Amino acid sequence: MNIGRRSFLSFVIGGAAGTAITPLPWKLIDDSSIWSQNWPWTPVPPDGEYSQVNSVCTLCPGGCGITLRKVDDRVVKIEGMKGHPINDGGLCLMGLSGLQLLYGPTRVKTPLKRVGKRGEGKWEKISWDEAISEVTKKLADIRSNGESHAVGSIVDSESGTVPNLFKRFLTAYGSPNFMTMPSIQDTYGMTLQLMQGVSAQAGFDAENADFILSFGSGIIDGWGSPVRMFKANSAWKANGKKVVQIEPRLSNTAAKSDKWIPIKPGTEAVLALGLANVIITNSLDSKKISRSTGFESFKKLVQNEYSIDKVSKITGINSATIVSLAKNFARASKPLAICGKGQGSIPGSLNEFMAVHALNALVGNINKEGGVWAVTETDYIKWPKLEMDSVAENGMQKERIDGAGSEYPHANSLLNRLAEVINSGDGSLEVIFVSGANPLYSMPDSKAMKTAFDSIPFVVSFSSYMDETADNADLILPNHVYLERYEDVPTLAGLSKPIVGLTRPVVKPQFDTKHVGDVVMLIAKALGGGMADAFPWESYEACLKETLGVKWDVLVEKGFEFNGDKCILEGDFNFYPEAMKSLSNFTPVSAEGSAISYPLILIPYDTIRLANGYIGDPPFAIKAVEDTVLKGKNSCVEINPKTGKELGLTEGRYASLLTPRGKAKVKVHLYEGIMPGIIALPRGLGHTAYDKYLAGKGCNFNELIGPAEDPVSGLDAAWGIRARLTKV
Amino acid sequence: MSTQDDKAKEVSADGAAGPIILFFILGLAATLVFGWVIFPKLLYSQKKQPIDFNHILHVEAVEEGCESCHFFREDGSFSGIPKLAQCVECHEDAQGEDPNEVKFVEEYVANGREVPWLVYARQPDCVFFSHAAHVKKAEMDCGTCHGHIGESEHSRVYEENRITGYSRDIWGKNISGLRKHTWERMKMDDCAECHATKEIKTDVETLPWPINWLPRPYEKQTGNQARVKTVKEACFVCHK
Structure with missing residues (x-):
């Protein structure tokens, strides 16, 4: 028998015919399609018992109600809470991405003490006891030297129990330097004060x-x-x-x-x-x-x-x-x-x-x-009166470092002035606490702010994330993130009916973090004396329950409650308050810089896809930023095609952007939607801290602009800065 | 004379036709054996459940039958395979001398570890399936899909598809993909069998007079029973 080519072919044909009538090819096709659905990088939620918990989003001052979908002990999704008076089921991109701030890589997992130079990123893990005794020792020394007013704090807002704990702490300690992050609420509040004679906020119907x-x-x-x-x-x-x-x-x-x-x-x-x-x-x-x-x-x-x-x-x-x-x-x-x-x-x-x-x-x-309503929040914080010792009284007599209340009598806090005061040697601080804020990134002229911080000997951050301020701190005492803690969230944000919400521990703390309220109390208790007496509560939770009183049960059940009322106009509306007199010879707040060296005007813009406060964009959100805003690693500067032509700049070109405060490398985006002679940059990019998903992308607008003091309020009124754009 | 006959002779002289057929049959047979016998053995790995579970014994001991352990939660979702917490209700300590139970108590209960049961009926994540809709509403029997698992004395060997990672129960024991009983296979076609063919299972009220704009035979649905037969947007019933 001759086994030749034909026999071989015949074997192959037989094999092919045979294969076709076995399940093998069909089964393999089916299996490989299923295999392709199950690649390990495809996220799959875990299996387990489903449950839903209502809470409040704190990623911006908006105060939206959220519903968290859980599988066993893991939160798998954040949705807008149905029936909530603010957002009724809706939620923004940041709110939806919140889980990445809970489980993501940017968390500070344990108290950290700096071992390298500031900002070098070299940390030593320490225990909570060590961390608190470190702060206590520092504070006790400063207080015994009669320098209590050299301690300051920066928090995100004025209302709510946590900011008030800080305020109480500083008052009992003897420092007036309780500072908050600025916003339009400061100016609206002042406007209503001056024109309507009410201490209220603007609520828009x-x-x-x-x-x-x-x-x-x-x-x-x-x-x-x-x-x-x-x-x-x-x-x-x-x-x-x-x-x-x-x-x-x-x-x-x-x-x-x-x-x-x-x-x-x-x-x-x-x-x-x-x-x-x-x-x-x-x-x-x-x-x-x-x-x-x-x-x-x-x-x-x-x-x-x-x-x-x-x-x-x-x-x-x-x-x-x-x-x-x-x-x-x-x-x-x-x-x-x-x-x-x-x-x-x-x-x-x-x-x-x-x-x-x-x-x-x-x-x-x-x-x-x-129309516009003057609204006031119910002040549910009725704490026992503070007994101040002589050191505290002396300290509270001192003027605030930022000039609020003295130089600018209408202002409560002027954080925009802090950097200049410190850098010009007009004032100094020994210790600064930062909680729920990231001033080293989000304050105008953030570089000057960093220089000011560099001269403060002891910087304590309570941040849950490794943000720019935490990165430059001496000690980080990480707070629980909003999904791990109880906290009241009073919301004004232009609402015609103020609301207070309650965040609650949806999951147990994922790391060795502590509630900032508890930490403040622990430090006060460790300082002893009047400081300890000022905080009679066992824990923050006890303090919150006592403070909210009957509201607590409502908040636990419903998640929110209306908290405040519309003011009745009692006095006359003043069309022409004293402060308006400067308008008779109007000189607008001008953009810093000379028109000769800096022929263009740079303005910032905001987009819903970029967070620019304490929270940086989570990975989901940064992925949603268009490539006309962020291209590769560069921010895009918007420029009118006419101006672009004059400067010889074409779409996608690199350019060097120079302002009196800083410079940046940007990409040119020709855009008919901007006025000739004006260029625009997005806010919320150019982080140097957080995680690899956010750091190093684009440039920080705040490094390019400086604050411009409003002559009456002292608040920052800068809307732009002069700039020069040159080809690279 | 070289004619066609010669050529024919030549071919047969080669004796090629025989081997060709022989090799064809050889190829055919080899692949048939491979495809039907060897391939399934290669495709599936054999895994043992961490604990050999006796359903008969448990069903006799509990009060509410299957639902004692495989229950619906308050929100209507189905608990599936019990978690350790449920087992511990009875098995905080070993109740008998069965080596399996001793192992269970020592390795899992004592350490508070969940038993990594291998789930025969696990579907891909892209499939949405509500037990409540089928068991409570349509009053289907568990056995329609899961077979006589409640009557088993030992846990079956779990055969895992090496390519997909799913249990062999999904494709069915029969490698050809054919089945006799409803519970022998859990592919999409098996779901579709009901969902594409069965009409509305509901009581209808026949209207007393003919109205020309109502569909014949002038029936109005009275129950709140949803249609089983999926039509428009059928895909999204299961693939949310």
């Missing part, structure tokens, strides 16, 4: 307004309580309400508005006064708030100083547009003017806020449906 005039507020870019504003915006669209957006850049908000009016940045107050002029001159102010003072002076001011032609010249908006805008605004049945640029993290110019608020008063929508 946005849902019921029918003509929204926004002076650069990022309605869908994270202004106010972001999800609530998203929903309000959708409702306006659905019901045919009008939105007019005034800002130099075609932001997402401007793009979704009914009319976008580009304006020369920094001249918003002038436009508001010009609009007031048209309204008054055309007698469209019939609905004007009835009880008022100073109207005649205000009328004189706008008619004499803010003629349409002059306003048109200053703002760059043509006269016809100004007139028709004023008429449309005044003729709407529920017009509402709002201000505070972008997400509202820069307090802004007091004059601008007063001018805009005067517009609301002119059309009579103060304390009305669809």
Whole structure:
């Protein structure tokens, strides 16, 4: 028998035929398709018992209710809480990505003590007892030297038990230097104080307004309580309400508005006064708030100083547009003017806020449906009176390092001034506590802030994450993240009905962290004497339960409660407070730098996809940033094609951006949506800390800009800075 | 004369036809044996359950039958294979002398470790399946899908597909993919068998008069029984 080629072929054919009538090929096809669905990098939630817990998101001041879906002891998803008065089931990108802040790589897992140089990233793990005794020893020494006022703290807000524990701690210790992160609430609060004589916040009945005039507020870019504003915006669209957006850049908000009016940045107050002029001159102010003072002076001011032609010249908006805008605004049945640029993290110019608020008063929508309400929070914090010893009393007599209350009598806290005061040698601190804030990243001129921190001998961070401030601290006492702790979350954020929510431990602490409230109390107790007596509670939880009283049960059950009321206007509305007099000879807050060395103007912009406060973008969120904002490792600078042509810059080119405060390498993005001569950079990029997903991406806008003090409030009113852009 | 006959002779002289057929049959037979006998043995690895579990013994001892251990949670979700906590309710200490129980108590209960049971019916994560909808609402018997597992004295060998990682029970014991009983296979087609064919299982009320805009035969659904037969958006019923 000859076994040749034919026999072989025949064997193969037989084999093929045989194979075809076995399950082998069909089974393999099926199995390989299933195999491809189960690659190990495909995330698969664990199997187990499902449950849901309601809590509150604290990633921004918006105060959204959240529902956490759990499988056994692991949280697998965060959703918006249905029926919550702020967000009713909706949630933003940051809120959805919150689990990455719980389980992600950026957490500080145990108390850490610096061993290398500051910022070098060399840490030694220490126990909580060691950490607390370290702080206590330092504080006891300073206090015994009579230097108690040289201790300061920076926290995220003024309200709530945790900030108040810090405040109480400092008061009992003997330091007035309780500082908070700035926001537009500071300016709005001051505006209401000056014009309405109330100590309240502005609450906007946005849902019921029918003509929204926004002076650069990022309605869908994270202004106010972001999800609530998203929903309000959708409702306006659905019901045919009008939105007019005034800002130099075609932001997402401007793009979704009914009319976008580009304006020369920094001249918003002038436009508001010009609009007031048209309204008054055309007698469209019939609905004007009835009880008022100073109207005649205000009328004189706008008619004499803010003629349409002059306003048109200053703002760059043509006269016809100004007139028709004023008429449309005044003729709407529920017009509402709002201000505070972008997400509202820069307090802004007091004059601008007063001018805009005067517009609301002119059309009579103060304390009305669809208008601006003066709202106050219920102060449920009724702690026993503090017994201060002599050291504390002496310390509290001292002036604040930031000049709030003395140099600037209306301000409560002026963190924007801290860096300059310290760096110019006008003041110094021995110890600084930072909790729920990241000033070394998010304060304007963050480099100057870092220099100031470098001269503070002892920096203690309570951050849950390795952020820029924690990275430059001497000691990190990590707090639980919001999904691991109890805390009251009072929310104003422009709501017409203030709310208090309760975060709760949805999962047990994942690492060796401690509640910041407990740590403050432990330090006070270790200091002994009056300090220990000031904190009669066993733990933070006990303190919170006692403080909330009957609210506790409601909050545990429902997760939120309305907390406050609309103020009744008792006095007259003051159209022309003392502080407004500077407007008779208007000089807008100017951009720093000379026009010759720096021919362009750089402004920041906010997007809902970039967090720019204490929280950095979690990995999910940073992935969602468009490549016209962040391209590779570089921030994109938006520049009008006309200006680009003049400078010889083409799309995608690298350029060097120089401002009086700093420089950065950026990529050029030609964009018709920005006014010629103006360039824009996103806020929220350029982190040097956190994790590999966030660090080293883009440049930090705050390194390029410095604060500009508002002459009346002392708050930061910088809206931009002069800049130069050159080819690389 | 060289004619066609010669050529024919040549071929047969080679004796090629025989070997060709022979080799064809050889190839056929070899692959048939490989495909039907050797391939399944290679494809599946044999694993033993960590503890040999006797269902008969347990069913006799508990009060509420299968539901004593495989119960619905308050929210309607199904507990599946019991967690250690449930076992501990009875087995805090060994109750008998069975070496399996002793092993269970010593290795798992004493250390508070969950037993890594191998789940015969585990479906891929992309499949949404509600036990409540099938057992409570459609009143299906557990055995329709799971067979007579409750009547077993020993845990079966768990055969794991080396490629997919799933149990052999999903494809079915029969490598050809054919089955006799409903519980012998758990592929999508088996779900679809009911979902694509069975009509609404519900009581209908026949309307007393013919209304021309109502579909014939003038019936109105009275129960709240959902359709079993999935039509529009059928994929998303199971693949959420």
